[in-house]
Amino acid sequence: MTLWHVSEDIFDPAPKKLHSQETVFSIGNGYFGTRGTFEEGYPHANPATLLFGVFDTVPIAGEELANAPDWTPLGLLVNGERFCLNVGTLLSYQRTLDLQTGLLLRTIRWESPQGVRLSITSERFASLADEHVGAIRFSVTSEQPVDSQPLEISLWADFNTAVGNYNLMHWETMAQGEEQGLVWLQSETKHSQVFLAQSLSFTCNRSDYRQEFLPPYITPCIRLAGTLAPGETVTAEKVVVMFTSRDTAQPLHAALAHHHTLSAPTSPAQGQIFATLFEHNREAWTDFWRVSDVIIEGDEKAQVSIRYNIFQLRISVSPHDDRYSIAAKGLTGFGYRGHIFHDTEIFMLPFFTYVHPQIARDLLLYRYHLLPEAREKAHANGFEGAQYPWESTLSGEEMTPPSIIHPETGKVIAVLNGFLEIHITASIAHATWEYWRISGDDAFMRDYGAELILSTAMFWASRAEYNSHTNDFEIRDVVGPDEWHEHVNNNTYTNYMARWNVCTGLSILDWLHATDPQKAQELATSLGITPERLQHWQDIGARLRVLQDPQTKVFEQFEGFFSLEPLDQSRYQGRKASYQGLLGVEEVQKYRIVKQADVLMLLTVLLDNFDYQTKQANWDYYYPITDHDYGSSLTPALHVILASELGHLEDAYKLFMKGALVDLEDLRGNAAEGIHDACSGAVWQAAILGFAGLRVTESGYSTDPHWPDNWTRLAFTFSHKGERVAVDLRK
């Protein structure tokens, strides 16, 4: 094992393990992601290829990323026996994902039911250099005794159209064909009418092998066949090119033309392009890691796992498509259906803002483009400005279902988040501000960011309710980040962030007046920012209620939280479920127990707004009553920023590893549904903003390392106002 490798050397066919490892060994390039299923198939496997922003309609949940025809199938028949790990004997097995190059490698020694021994190697990558390309190299070596007969080998490559999101099919085959050494498949989503063209070439290194194009009804196929003497190897290459109607009006034409530029496969079977394609891909990953790597010395597990999380962030987003953003599970699984939550802005965006500002800009443009729909949502709810949906997809409409029916009990369960979990609107404004602060991208702020911040400020100003008894403003009936407490009033996170949003609206307007008065005037006119409204914003800024004990400095999570019953957590030792799962949705609301950072998230997101004593007091209060193990996966690693600043290094390290290993070790038992991308983002923040203590100000940056004892070095780069800064901290 190197510090770039994620490996397994035992194949565990138990479905739970099979499916979680499919997630762990996903490959991708942001244009598409492909789960780590085997080329030859396996019973109950969940193959999936999800394309960035390619959705189809589903009942209740609106739309979901539509699992595309599987491009990875590659079959092997030896003397008439089909290779599959559920038959014969597995003599040795290793699978490795090389984070440095995105290559997924599997090496196997296998004995067929009839006793034929083979060693088999498969290599697979999604090209980071050419995002439409996926490639597989598949080598078979005869381990038969020297004096035995040559083996009859047949290899074939095709597509699997019999796939769905779990069981729901989204694509229909529209056409298929063969052309100049390629076969191709054209599919269309069942409802959203996205077209996908996939072309396929399949060649090998042996001139004595026959290549044949097979046009079965279901999916086109290419077969290679020949013999293999003892000790000999045949190496086949399957290359697939994918284009959709989101890329071009003629995806089939684009796929075929592009595929032909990659190679001119020569008859009958030869044509080695994998190595060249891989070299380009490797270079692109090298470029990526040059700026993105975080070096941790002294802790190999931390080193590999932070790279793994950075790798996940990269493969979850296309670097030049601002029509879609990063889903909760990226492109690696069906969980949360490809919907976008505050996970992106709060948890993942800082990595991009600091390291890949161009991608951060696209992710924010995604939100900017959907301002009209956010305005509609605000308007429909009786408010002004722009209110972002809790779950967002391509349309910008609220995609949180208002209710679901429990699939087993048949009971109707109301889902309140789309109505009440409103803090996301401030999170998006805050991410916009942060991007500007770190990148110094004034043009972005002028052309897009200001309008977004002003529109969201306007939402909050209309959402806050004046209380004439107390002569202040309130925000009632919400769900805060701690989703276990519903219909709460004056959630501190929500109110503080709302106030921040409104005040930031005022200051951004000042900035715009100073730097581009015409644009400022245009925006004020188009958005209806009247002097009266500005006065109201001032009032909100001065008098929006934030609940804090002036003695202890502890914020009250929401009105009445301090009076809830304490929960005796010692009674639940050894539990394997969240407190909500154990107590029930209704019962848990009565207790002073928190799903995930809420007040502490506020103190983290607006880190510079709070003094040390406030942080310490709130940490001491909230840290022990948060369910770090089975609450949300989002915040364990995010806690590290406060924990390291406050010197709780043992806790900080534990929280960091809980985040870093959430999928690698399937800590929550749900890795099968896809990578916890928010967690990946939090892990980066934990290392850089936490352990390294990076703080960027107008004038420059500082670090304040507080890291685990065994760590000897922490090095990384970030981009500050267009300049790349390399930080190398050593003990």
Add this chain to the structure above:
Amino acid sequence: MTLWHVSEDIFDPAPKKLHSQETVFSIGNGYFGTRGTFEEGYPHANPATLLFGVFDTVPIAGEELANAPDWTPLGLLVNGERFCLNVGTLLSYQRTLDLQTGLLLRTIRWESPQGVRLSITSERFASLADEHVGAIRFSVTSEQPVDSQPLEISLWADFNTAVGNYNLMHWETMAQGEEQGLVWLQSETKHSQVFLAQSLSFTCNRSDYRQEFLPPYITPCIRLAGTLAPGETVTAEKVVVMFTSRDTAQPLHAALAHHHTLSAPTSPAQGQIFATLFEHNREAWTDFWRVSDVIIEGDEKAQVSIRYNIFQLRISVSPHDDRYSIAAKGLTGFGYRGHIFHDTEIFMLPFFTYVHPQIARDLLLYRYHLLPEAREKAHANGFEGAQYPWESTLSGEEMTPPSIIHPETGKVIAVLNGFLEIHITASIAHATWEYWRISGDDAFMRDYGAELILSTAMFWASRAEYNSHTNDFEIRDVVGPDEWHEHVNNNTYTNYMARWNVCTGLSILDWLHATDPQKAQELATSLGITPERLQHWQDIGARLRVLQDPQTKVFEQFEGFFSLEPLDQSRYQGRKASYQGLLGVEEVQKYRIVKQADVLMLLTVLLDNFDYQTKQANWDYYYPITDHDYGSSLTPALHVILASELGHLEDAYKLFMKGALVDLEDLRGNAAEGIHDACSGAVWQAAILGFAGLRVTESGYSTDPHWPDNWTRLAFTFSHKGERVAVDLRK
């Protein structure tokens, strides 16, 4: 056109027509049904093969018949061009379903995009003689000019696993292979763990054609390839055998062994077995029609369509499997998910009771086997005895979802039928009684029927509520057959049938005491039929409220129906939707408008219990206020029994044809979802119990023909107490 043929001679690719004709041209044998999709495929086609009683789990709706891997795919490549009706030019087209033999025939003349002219014939049947067998014969003739080059022909046959119920996939491929001239596919349902083995042979009549077994990853395939000179024909035969784990513990072994008994395909490609298999199938259909045919002379449309409906009844049920019954759409579509309603007992069962008593017996045994679950449902609702579910599948549990979420609006819609539409329990008891009355099968009544009738009687006796003010019994808060009025009290249909059920319980107990005292004693003990309970049954029989105007003899459909607002139907002329659809679920309840026969269904089901005057008065009252066009499809044809008795022959004929053509002419626009099997049953009843006026009594039978003017002959057979009776009525 003969009087046995359903044909189309234009291919209309509009999706609505495509999908409704897929239903119309379904084939089947009761073990499986296969929709009339094309062998070569067509964009947006809905191929489906549903197997009798083969279910898989679905969210909300419990379980549904699981669309199996499509066995029909057969592709043709000519000079490298793929045959499909969406390319090239269709020169002529005809498709015919031969009801006499179950053969689906398609003849086409087609010019490829490159100008190659072919005539193509496909023939397909599901063997009625050997229910595990489906077969296709596919002939291609070159219509090229005499002096042109031979064509390169490639034909291939495989399975399509990329199918679902609409988009929901139910099967997973577990294994596949090749063995002695066959390829095979083994699949398993995703949840219910039913195994399905499908074996496939593919041969042709030309010794110069190469046969090749292709093992692509997705599905196994056999290819035939050769050349075709101008004027020549190649004829290929695809034969598929299917067994499931519901048939045998080793379905794959069974399929392969059975397939080998059909044929010994000789290398490379020859082996003509279609003709032999078809001959056996034809004989089986001849046997069926010998007793099942209804001859109508003087009205060709009526003649063909009644045969079509009888054909549908036959292909919807396996004649030797009492673990499942006939679904609302048989095995021809996804509508109602294969669930069983009162459609079977009220509408379809009379055909089987009169014509195929052995099948009727199995259908009733299905209900008998599920008595334990019906007792559980009664118990869970606080009642005694057995209460059958409104929607039933294999488990016997209530499969009506308690609520659904509207897929577009997201609104939760309560579904009351599972709670309130309780009359089905009496319908099942009544069907049991009728079977006994017509068949004289005393052993069945003693061993099964009596227990069912007594258990359902016990349910009604406990369900009826005593009203001390009026000193009678009521059944409150139900939905009657007219589902547009919910939460009604004392629905006449429900109350009258309940009373009938209780009284029949008393008389069947008397009969049992007289004929088998020991069995009577056993049942009384095991069911808890105490003297007190029997007294209570007597009370119910005497005093269960039935609302009838003593002056007019008109029954009131339910309490308060007479006082509802009348609906001015003249305002809705030219409508294309039901009154419920136009007025809304809430609004329609206020009106005196009826979805389907309710009081009139009572008068039909218990035909001999009412005098002519009562029938006439109720007909005059209810017939005009029933939505015969867009209400339920169930009852138009059922009305014919009363209509013909009352001499309304013009209405009777209109109603008969509305039923007979509901799918053939897609009268309700929903034939795509599958055949209206209840309607098929009602059409048979309309002809025999309506137009022919057949009445069977203890001593014999009588007829009282009242039929349309142009009909000159009506002939049929039925089985009375084990004797086959042929009736031949002529003008």
